[in-house]
Amino acid sequence: MSRSGRDGGSAEDGVWSVRDQTVSRRFVLCSGAVAGGLALGCFGAFGTTADGGIGKLAGAAPELTGRGAAGPWAWIRIDRDGDIAAYSAFTEIGQGIHTLVATIVAEELEVEPADVTVLSAPVDPRYVNPFFGDQATGGSTSARAALPALQTAAAGVRTMLLTAAAERWHCPPADCVPVGGAVRNTGTGAVLGYGALAGSASRLPSPRDVAVKPPGAWRLLGRPQARVDSPAKIAGAALYGIDIDLPGMLLGTVINAPVAGGRLLRVDAASSRALGGDAVVVPLDDAVVVLAGSFWAAERAASVLRPDWDLGPSAGLDSTAISARLRVALDGSAVVAEVTGDDAATAARVERTLSLDYEVPPLAHAAIEPPNATVRVTEERVEIWAPTQAPEAARTAVATALARPEADIDVETTLAGGSFGRNLDTRVIVQAALAARAAGRPVKLIWPRAQDLRHDTYRPPAACRIVVGLDRDGMPVRWEQRIAVPDLRAASRPFRHDERPPADADPEAVEGAVGQPYDVPYRRIDWADADVGLPVGWWRSVGHSFNAWFVEHAIDEIAHAAGLDPIGLRRLLLRAAPRHRAVLDALTAMWPAPPAKGRFRGTAVHASFGSVVAQSAEISVKAGNLIVHHVNCAVDCGIALDPDAVAAQMQGGIVFGLTAALHGSVSVLRGQVQEANFDACRLLTLADSPTIDVRIVAPAEALQNVALHEALQGLGGVGEAGVPPIAPAVCNAVLAATGRAVRRLPIRLP
Amino acid sequence: MKLLVNGSAHSVEAPPDKPLLWVLREDLALAGTKYSCGIGRCGACTVHLDGVAAPSCMLPVVAVEGLAVTTIEGVSAGGPMTPVQQAWLDHGVSQCGYCQPGMIMSVLSLLAETPRPSAEAAAARLNVLCRCGTYPRVRKALGALFGP
Numbered sequence: 001m002s003r004s005g006r007d008g009g010s011a012e013d014g015v016w017s018v019r020d021q022t023v024s025r026r027f028v029l030c031s032g033a034v035a036g037g038l039a040l041g042c043f044g045a046f047g048t049t050a051d052g053g054i055g056k057l058a059g060a061a062p063e064l065t066g067r068g069a070a071g072p073w074a075w076i077r078i079d080r081d082g083d084i085a086a087y088s089a090f091t092e093i094g095q096g097i098h099t100l101v102a103t104i105v106a107e108e109l110e111v112e113p114a115d116v117t118v119l120s121a122p123v124d125p126r127y128v129n130p131f132f133g134d135q136a137t138g139g140s141t142s143a144r145a146a147l148p149a150l151q152t153a154a155a156g157v158r159t160m161l162l163t164a165a166a167e168r169w170h171c172p173p174a175d176c177v178p179v180g181g182a183v184r185n186t187g188t189g190a191v192l193g194y195g196a197l198a199g200s201a202s203r204l205p206s207p208r209d210v211a212v213k214p215p216g217a218w219r220l221l222g223r224p225q226a227r228v229d230s231p232a233k234i235a236g237a238a239l240y241g242i243d244i245d246l247p248g249m250l251l252g253t254v255i256n257a258p259v260a261g262g263r264l265l266r267v268d269a270a271s272s273r274a275l276g277g278d279a280v281v282v283p284l285d286d287a288v289v290v291l292a293g294s295f296w297a298a299e300r301a302a303s304v305l306r307p308d309w310d311l312g313p314s315a316g317l318d319s320t321a322i323s324a325r326l327r328v329a330l331d332g333s334a335v336v337a338e339v340t341g342d343d344a345a346t347a348a349r350v351e352r353t354l355s356l357d358y359e360v361p362p363l364a365h366a367a368i369e370p371p372n373a374t375v376r377v378t379e380e381r382v383e384i385w386a387p388t389q390a391p392e393a394a395r396t397a398v399a400t401a402l403a404r405p406e407a408d409i410d411v412e413t414t415l416a417g418g419s420f421g422r423n424l425d426t427r428v429i430v431q432a433a434l435a436a437r438a439a440g441r442p443v444k445l446i447w448p449r450a451q452d453l454r455h456d457t458y459r460p461p462a463a464c465r466i467v468v469g470l471d472r473d474g475m476p477v478r479w480e481q482r483i484a485v486p487d488l489r490a491a492s493r494p495f496r497h498d499e500r501p502p503a504d505a506d507p508e509a510v511e512g513a514v515g516q517p518y519d520v521p522y523r524r525i526d527w528a529d530a531d532v533g534l535p536v537g538w539w540r541s542v543g544h545s546f547n548a549w550f551v552e553h554a555i556d557e558i559a560h561a562a563g564l565d566p567i568g569l570r571r572l573l574l575r576a577a578p579r580h581r582a583v584l585d586a587l588t589a590m591w592p593a594p595p596a597k598g599r600f601r602g603t604a605v606h607a608s609f610g611s612v613v614a615q616s617a618e619i620s621v622k623a624g625n626l627i628v629h630h631v632n633c634a635v636d637c638g639i640a641l642d643p644d645a646v647a648a649q650m651q652g653g654i655v656f657g658l659t660a661a662l663h664g665s666v667s668v669l670r671g672q673v674q675e676a677n678f679d680a681c682r683l684l685t686l687a688d689s690p691t692i693d694v695r696i697v698a699p700a701e702a703l704q705n706v707a708l709h710e711a712l713q714g715l716g717g718v719g720e721a722g723v724p725p726i727a728p729a730v731c732n733a734v735l736a737a738t739g740r741a742v743r744r745l746p747i748r749l750p
Numbered sequence: 751m752k753l754l755v756n757g758s759a760h761s762v763e764a765p766p767d768k769p770l771l772w773v774l775r776e777d778l779a780l781a782g783t784k785y786s787c788g789i790g791r792c793g794a795c796t797v798h799l800d801g802v803a804a805p806s807c808m809l810p811v812v813a814v815e816g817l818a819v820t821t822i823e824g825v826s827a828g829g830p831m832t833p834v835q836q837a838w839l840d841h842g843v844s845q846c847g848y849c850q851p852g853m854i855m856s857v858l859s860l861l862a863e864t865p866r867p868s869a870e871a872a873a874a875r876l877n878v879l880c881r882c883g884t885y886p887r888v889r890k891a892l893g894a895l896f897g898p
Contacts, residue, residue, distance in 0.1 A: 094846030094882045226842065233847030234835045234854060236782020236822030243781040251776070295785075296772040297765075368786045368794055368848045368881050417784070417848025418881045449787045644842055648887070652845060655883025678791045678879060687874045689885035 029156045029210070032074075033202035037195070039074035040157045040206070075153035076105055078161075082181055082195030084109065085117045086150065089127035089135060090142035091389050092118075092229065093419035094652075095719045096645040097142040099227045103642065104147060107220045108154030108213060109194075110178040113228050120413040123391045135392035138424060138538060140609035140717025143641055148712065155210040157201075164201035165192055215639065215711045216704045224644030229415070241387035241414040244374040244444060250280065251295040252435055252445040253302050254428075256455040257286045259671035260535045261312035264288060271304045281305065282438045289435040295446055314533040315671040319361070322532050322668060326359065326463035329484035329530035337505035338514040341522035346477045349521075350469035354561055356554050357465050359744040360546045361665040362458035362534055364673075366681055369417025370452045371425070373432040376442040377402065382409040386429050387416030394426040398433045420656070421538035425457045450676035457537025458666055460486045462509075463530075464550040469522075474562025475572070479520045483547065484528040485509045486536045502529055508538075512547030512608060512724060517577035518555070518570075534668065540656055541720035544608040548724030549661075549731065549745065552604035556732040557741050566732060567603055579612050579636060580605055586697050587614040587634035599629065602732025604725040611637040611716030615654065615725040617690070619733040624749050628658060628690045628730060633722065636697040638714030639706070646718050647694040653722020654692055659684040661727040664746050751815060755780070756824030766812035771795045773811045774821060782822040782851045786879075793878030796852035797821050803859035822851035825858060834858050837891040845882035853878040853888070861895060869896035 031040040077085045086105045092098040102116040109116075121127040123135055131141040158178055165183040166173040175187045182193045215222065232238040257263060267288050269281035279301030280291040288307050292298040373386040375398075382404055388394050391411040399406045416423055432445035447455070462485035469478030488508045505527040513525050539545060555573075559566040567588060574581045584605050595601050598620050605614035618630045633650045640646045663682035667674045675681040698714075731742040738749070753760045755778060762777050774780040774797070783806060786794035790805040797806045798820035826832050831839075834857045844850050853876065860872045867875070869892045876888070 092846075096845070224842075226839070227844060229847065230839055230842070230844045233844045233850050234831075234838050235826070236780075236851040238847055239781075240784075240848060242785065245779065245781070294768065294772055294776050296768050296776075366881055368792065368846070368879065369784070370786065416846060417786075418846045420881070446785070449789075648842065648845060648884075651886045652883035655885055656881070677789050678787050679789065683879050683881060684883075684885075685879065686876050686885045686888055689883075689889075691889065692886045 029153065029206040031156070031160065031202060031204070031206040033199065034074070034077055034079075037077060037079040038157065038160065038198040038202040039077045040153050040160070075150055076157050078157065078194050078198040080195050080198055082193045082198075083117065084111065084115055084181075084194070085119050087119050087121040087127075088146070089121040089129065090146060091120070091137040091387070091413050091416055091419070091423070093137065093387075093389065093416040093423070095142065095649060096227055096642065097137070097146065098229055099225055099645065100143055100641060101146055101150060102228045103220050103225050104150040105154045107218060108151060108158050109181075110158070111181050113220065113225055115181060116228070118228065123395050123411050128392075134390075136424065137389040138421065140719040140721065142719070144610070144715050144717060147641070147715070151212045152210065155212045156207050159207045159210045160201040160204050161194055161197050163204055163207075164197045168192065168197070168200065212708060214708050215706045221641050222639065223642070225642050238415055240369055240417050241374070241385060242369055242372045242417070242446060244385040244414065246374060246376060246442040246444075249374070249442040249444055250291040250293065250439055251298050252289050252291045252432065252443050253295060253298045254431060254445060254447055254451055255288045255290070255302055255305065255307060256451055257309050257312070259309075259311040259314050259317075260455070260533075261314050262286060263310040263312060265308040265310055267305055267307040269305075271306065277301055280439055282435045284431060284434055287431060289431055289445060291435060291439055291443060299448060311671060317533045317671045318669050319667045322362070322461055322534065323359065323463075325532050326461060326484045326530050329528040330463050330465055330482055332528055334482055334526035334528040335502065335505045336524065337510040337527050338523065338525040341520075343522055346469065346522035349471045349477045351472045352470045354468045354470065354558065355465065356468070356557055356741070357463070357743060358550050358553065359463045360461060360549065361667075361745065362461045362532075362536070363539055363660055363664045364453050364456045364458060364666050364675065364681055365420045365422035365539055366453065366678070366683060367416070367418030367420055367422045370449055371422065371428040371447040372445060373429040374442065374444040375429070375432040375436040377433065377436045380408070382433065384409065384411045384429060384433070385414055386411070387414045387419065387423055388426065388429065389416070389419055389421070389423045390426060393424070394429045397426045397430050401430045402433055402437060420540040421542075422456065424538055449678070453675050453677065453681050454673040456666075457491060457535045459539030459545060460488065460536040461532055461534075462546045464546070466550060466554045468554065468558055470558070470562060474564060476518075476558055477521045479516075479518075479523040481513055481524070481550070482526040482528060483510060483513055483550070484530040485543070485546070486532050487529045488536065488538065488542070491535075491537050508543045510547065511543040512606060513543075513551060516551060517580045517607065518573040519576050520573065540653070541608060541723040544606065544720070544724040545657070545660070548604065548606040548608070549727040552606060552725065552728030553731045553735075553741065556602065556728070556735050560735055560739075560741075570605065580607065583612045583614045583634050583636045583697055586695055587616055587632060590632040590634065590693060590695055591616060600733045600737035602729045602734070602736055604728035604732060606724045608721045608724055609717035609719075611635060611718060611721040613650070613721045613725050615729045617726065617729040617733050619730060619737060621734070621737050621749060626662070626734065626747060626749055628662070631690050631692045631726065631729070633692065633694045634697055635694065635718070635721070637716035637718050637721070638698060639711045640696050640698065641715070643696050646696055649718040650694045650722040651692045653720065654726045655684055655689055657723040657726035658689070658730070660745065661730050662746055751811065753811070753814065753819060754817070755819045756821060756827060757818075762811070764811055767810045770797070770806040770809045770811050770814055770819070774806065780821050780823050784848055784851060786848070791879075792849070792852075793856060794849050794852040796855040796878065798855060798859060801859065801862060803856045822855060825855070832858060833895060834861060837894050840894065841887045841891040843884050843887040843891055845884055849878055849880045853880065857892070857895065866896060869893045869898065872896050
């Protein structure tokens, strides 16, 4: 990015706060001139909201000098021809964050979302995700993290453009109003485009006091928007990581060590040359990369290689052993994650005890775009293009692998063809970098589907035992739950044989099990670390993906055992959880009539990522065949910034969760994952997918009376929250239909 | 080798057994057709051969000599959007979008059949896998295109 003009007022910039201190957003606005236009950034120092929604401070106070002063830190840029660009620190993985970024900026600048070009932000401390303290996309945080900074920056840009216009016209600032990408003088009727004002605006000091629009004045936010990326996507013109094309580039494929934790001993490259091609074989510690002029040629060359491997410690692992390890962990030592209530007093009230065991398998992400990365290594720079969710981690990993300073490394985040946590894994990027250095040419490395599915960072397998004590009315008075699942805090180092047991519970292992909304007098949640010998990672909705199933299927089992209506039991137990109850009420209202003969329904409600979601599935069972006909979904995500995007994420989450509940499993034999493609790793098809209705509990009209800080505090994530309730909803319907609970996923009817 | 792609004749130097998908992507710079499974299962690589949808990831390029190949880039090149693309926009189908070129190519082919299948029959035959779960909206778009 070229720079001209002076850095606007950065030295005088102080810390500026939104007027509404309860949000405790503290931002530094910093502006500068970029090629005759205006660039404005806004960063850092997110405080905590009242409900703890935004966690960490985003590092130290930003420096306002040097490379960052008017350069790559900008959130918004207006060029002299009036083009508006916004930088997204969040990867567009299908969730629609680029559209939301465009909408937030368009809202404040009084233009349309399609007028805003969304660019991917470079790796820079100013783009750190305040929820993580790391520049990454995940945890359904993007909307919640993007809104405050972008709103503020966009309002700052508007303020500067209006001020520049007022100075130009020597008129009171109040006479200047933004209209359609221009400023209009209400006194004279004169109009100046944003582009014509950008240069002079960039020479103004950055504003200290900007007014962000209150929700009641929103024109775009809170209303359904057409996605800004759809036209390119349906025309085949959208650029994904796999579409990057550099001059002189080689195409690569990989053979990873067949067993995770294995090492390459030797590989004889001569066999691939026998094919007569120009393939280059790059041996790595735990993989072989094969490069050629085309991906197909690289694949063909790789297919004849017979590398020798040290298969490592997991060579004897199989699915039975993984289950056994989970059960051993379930019976072994554990860490207390949560205890509430009176142990002794409740024990005395127990008339009947239920002991409920559940187990879930490891799962692959199976994004439709396979992992890939393109890297060019020169003496000056290392340039990376990748559909990554973790550009900062990728930069760090490549810096380490190539022994290059991070400052030499640029990461351009592309569109991702799905991801669901898959592209938090940076191995493909490191391999591409090592191969590019070895070949002395740019490399695009694509993991073929079999390598993707067999070398994923899997949704961890997990086992759970819930011991419920019922009183004489059949009401649960004790809930003791033990969960055995690998420690996701160690996800980057899956083989840890020498470590002491962790002292405290992995929050992601027990998320959705702790903090249950149900009013049960005594509750204890234990977590047992289980080393399953398989690389694990973050998979859409993470710990909620299994804990919601454990808890919500158990609730129906309790109701079944006590002869109570499952929804009625929930209503009783939710006496102290009005938000859950309201969502449940909204859901049940969607299905006023009982199911037809032969149809059965099951319901589940679960809070995750700041949202509460309830779902009901209607099923039938014919000749041992389970058919899911329809799903209703009610969601309270606080303010729905884009109701259509919320509905899309609920629908998508339901389909994703249904694939797991009905088909999802990764099996291991002799240390090797068996499923190599979509024939064995089944995904739900259109023909098998149910119809889905989504109701958003807080309607757009509610915006009228909401203060900005209230809107922000109530904001829940939606990218993952639609996944957790569907497995228990379907299993609860199976229980209603067959009288039998489901003990392990995927569902297999007798 | 002579290929007819999107109405233009191309001379391609590629091994005859190189799959059409990779010839399109690598030799003709038509990246809209996507690689995903490589076994003709997911439909992301669907193109038209003489107007009929077919996966291109396992199809030797030599097999399409003499056939008119149409890719997503060719269905509305320079002209108005196809009705399928318009229906996709109207119903806000796309999420990550990666499978969408293949899906749109498949639906265009179904729409061109005589007699035209019902929406339900079209849904049953649309085997393109979408991991984002756009299926409910695909159904609505098919309803609009194919009628009840």
